[in-house]
Amino acid sequence: MDDYSARHLSVLEGLEAVRKRPGMYIGSTDGRGLMHCLWEIIDNSVDEALAGHGKRIGVVIHTDGSITVQDDGRGVPVDIEPRTGLSGVEVVFTKLHAGGKFGGGSYGASGGLHGVGASVVNALSSRLDVEVDRAGQTWAMSFHRGEPGVFASEGPAADFTPFVDKSELRVVGKVTKSKTGTRVRYWPDSQIFEPGADFQMQDLESRLRQTAFLVPGLVLSVHDELSDVSQEFVFEGGITEYVEYLAADGPVLATRRINETTSFRETVPVLDEASGSMKSKEVERQCVVDVALRWGSGFDTRVKSFVNIISTPKGGSHLTGFEQALLKSFRTAIEANARRLKATSLKIERDDVMAGLTAVVSVSFPEPQFEGQTKETLGTPAIKAIVANSVAKWADELLAGKIRGTKAEVDALLDKVVSEAKTRISARSLKDTQRRKNALESSSLPSKLVDCRGSATVGSELFIVEGDSALGTAKLARDSAFQALLPIRGKILNVQKASLSDMLSNAECAAIIQVLGAGSGRTFDLEQVRYEKIILMSDADVDGAHIRTLLLTLFFRYMRPLVEAGRVYAAVPPLHRVETAGRNKEVIYTYSQQELNDLLRSLEKAGKSYKQPIQRYKGLGEMDADQLAETTMQPSNRMLRRITAVDAAAGERTFELLMGNEVAPRRDFIVDSADDFDREKIDA
Known part of the structure; x- marks a missing residue:
């Protein structure tokens, strides 16, 4: 020292x-x-x-x-x-x-x-x-x-x-x-x-x-x-166009814009030229608040904040004011409509309001105070109240029905927020029970679930099976040590069009969510899923493809991490069963018309005959247990198609186009694609 x-x-x-x-x-x-x-x-x-x-x-x-x-x-x-x-x-x-x-x-x-x-x-x-x-x-x-x-x-x-x-x-x-x-x-x-x-x-x-x-x-x-x-x-639409670019789901409330300029006073150090020292001085500033926002049918939150065009990924006083104003306005509106919304004593939280929100919050004013040179967080205290006042004034008018032509949208938005709150509360109360259950513990699960004997998640498989007839065959075909079965009746609810509350009240959707045990939406916890593989097993026809699409819509919208993790599969049952004649009989399964044609030509070239008529499977129920096990369920022989989400945003837009509320874009897509479609592929 x-x-x-x-x-x-x-x-x-x-x-x-x-x-x-x-x-x-x-x-x-x-x-x-x-x-x-x-x-x-x-x-x-x-x-x-x-x-x-x-x-x-x-x-x-x-x-x-x-x-x-x-x-x-x-x-x-x-x-x-x-x-x-x-x-x-x-x-x-x-x-x-x-x-x-x-x-x-x-x-x-x-x-x-x-x-x-x-x-x-x-x-x-x-x-x-x-x-x-x-x-x-x-x-x-x-x-x-x-x-x-x-x-x-x-x-x-x-x-x-x-x-x-x-x-x-x-x-x-x-x-x-x-x-x-x-x-x-x-x-x-x-x-x-x-x-x-x-x-x-x-x-x-x-x-x-x-x-x-x-x-x-x-x-x-x-x-x-x-x-x-x-x-x-180059874009002319400003942050309104930016919100439309960021949003990937269908709208509940169309994009709205808040723009307001407010004066405020701030004490800052100013260089005194006479003395050469810094002196505190109160100056008047102008702050421009520019916000574009919309709520979509999904539950992902996409909020971008900026100060003088500089991105603030960690938020700051402007984002805090924005969120607090929205929360306060929604709480007031839902309390005023508690009876209609069935939300008496329901406490709305920030995440309930932010679910499905896409927003760009931009403020512009001289000499903002950032926390560090990297400018990731705005620190100017006065901006919090300025943004909050601007957003609260707009939100109060909107939710009170004072903006013409928005009543239907506002009602749908309030329903969505209330549904999010109820889902959050339900998920919290059920969290302790969302764990892997063995056969002795499965009494709280749907009665139609045919669970497996094993208690480990690793290696376990859940087959979601179309119809009771296929379920009966699948029970005999499965390996009960690690394969569980859940039957569904026909075509489930199209959740791309339905509201969150409709989805939760639908018996088939609720059963799937309950069996998986990991929640849904923003409360979904991938670590809590009870099975390693989720396999959709439907008939190899148009109706089966439609059912599979409806199931994938449910998984993609409310359990997307499961899809992104590559744990959702589609079983690939065969279309044809060819049995050769003669002393050395052989059974061959084919999975497409082209594959069948190629097989028959190869058999003819080899001088082999086959039994007529060739068996054509129109559904899983037409197979016996041995055939179903051999072709579709035994890991050593079966073929599975893994469902992936390489581009989640593109996938969301495709689901919205094909399954959403807007009919006109879907009609245009069908008309534009009609000439490119191969009619031979229609299985009808």
């Missing part, structure tokens, strides 16, 4: 601090941090567009690992900044907490609030080149790990000579006076970023698409020289 003195303290000057502790500024040094650097440069260009300067932003991923961002904004200032004696370009790219976004009037509301974005990227780059079109000339400057100077040639490995006495902002060309803009090309420093960190085209496309929704009319493009892939994004 005696040897610890002031000489042991390190003072990191300028960009040294960034290189020493990069995670403090960009979050990490892996691919996520690399992409954050790119967002900083893009956000500067977006701020120009938000300020009314510039309509295009282009990004190019080069083959040498560098990336270029260019815009047609005003261009970084090239004149001398009086305090430092440096050009505006050098100040922006080398000085921390320097820029035009600290209340100087250049930007009303911007994403770059800390003045460290461009300088941090510069510090973490082995080379950065910036070109500015301004005042009829093209100005250029280069940097090596944050230090200005001159490179002998192209690329980051070229010899670099730093400026010694005075920096030089070079004039490298002439342009028309009307042409303005900034181009930044940089090479991430391999000394900073982890090996393997690279720019992700998919993430970049997602971010540019998101920005195009948030800034209507702004054209954003990206070109990847490695794959020669280009994309361009």
Whole structure:
């Protein structure tokens, strides 16, 4: 301790601090941090567009690992900044907490609030080149790990000579006076970023698409020289169009927009030019609240929040205000309609209201306070009340029926929220009983369940069987050690059209959910499913296919994790049974007409005869137990078709098209596809 003195303290000057502790500024040094650097440069260009300067932003991923961002904004200032004696370009790219976004009037509301974005990227780059079109000339400057100077040639490995006495902002060309803009090309420093960190085209496309929704009319493009892939994004519909893009389910309440501007006062530190010190001053701000939202028939919640176009994935005061306002308004409306909704003494919670909600919450105001440079959480306290007031005013009017033409939608929405609350309460009360039961414990399960003897989930199978006749055969064909049977009667409820309460009150749907023992909807717990494989066993005809589709609709909508985990299968029973004649009799099963035709031709070529007529199975009940076991149930011989959900959003749209409430899109699909359909495949 005696040897610890002031000489042991390190003072990191300028960009040294960034290189020493990069995670403090960009979050990490892996691919996520690399992409954050790119967002900083893009956000500067977006701020120009938000300020009314510039309509295009282009990004190019080069083959040498560098990336270029260019815009047609005003261009970084090239004149001398009086305090430092440096050009505006050098100040922006080398000085921390320097820029035009600290209340100087250049930007009303911007994403770059800390003045460290461009300088941090510069510090973490082995080379950065910036070109500015301004005042009829093209100005250029280069940097090596944050230090200005001159490179002998192209690329980051070229010899670099730093400026010694005075920096030089070079004039490298002439342009028309009307042409303005900034181009930044940089090479991430391999000394900073982890090996393997690279720019992700998919993430970049997602971010540019998101920005195009948030800034209507702004054209954003990206070109990847490695794959020669280009994309361009421009949307005129704003966040309303963004919500429609994000939503994957059918609407309960169509997309609505809340837009309001509110003034508020805030005490902030302001630089006093006379004394050179910071003094607290109360200033008046303008906050624009822009919200688009809709409720769908599903239960997934998709809420995106933004501050000055910057995404805040961890929310903050604006999102808190939004959620609290919705919860309060719905509680009030449901209490007022408790008798009709059968919701007396029902306590609505946040998740009940948020189920099925797709929303974009965007606020815009000067100098927001973020929690950290990565800007993932908004901290400005006043915004919570502002957003809450705007949303509450709209929600109260909507739920009270004061907005013309929304009564049917509001009634359906309130029913949905109440159903979600009742489902949550039921799931909580049944949670302790949702575990694997053996034959002695199955008394609380549906009486028609024919359970297996084994108690372990691993290796167990549940066959959902169409009809009682097939059940009788399946009982004799199954291996009772690990195969359970649940019969269903005919075609179950189409849950894509039905409400949540209708689904829960349907005997067949309720029996399936009860037997699986894992709940449904957002309360579904994959770990609690009582069987490893769920196998849908229906007849090999049109009605069987329809029943299978209805069952898959139920699983996909209310038990989707089961499908995504690859634990739902369709049994593939044979269509034909061919028995050869002669001394060495052989039984061959075929699963399609084409397969049968090929088999018969091969038998004729081999000189083998077969018994006529060939048996054609129209249903599972036509097989005896041995045949059903051999072809469809014994793991060693059977064929199963695994049902997957590679693209859940595309699957949801397909289910909505084929099974949903909207008839017109389904009719158009049938008409458009009629000529492409093979009539020979119709089994009727």
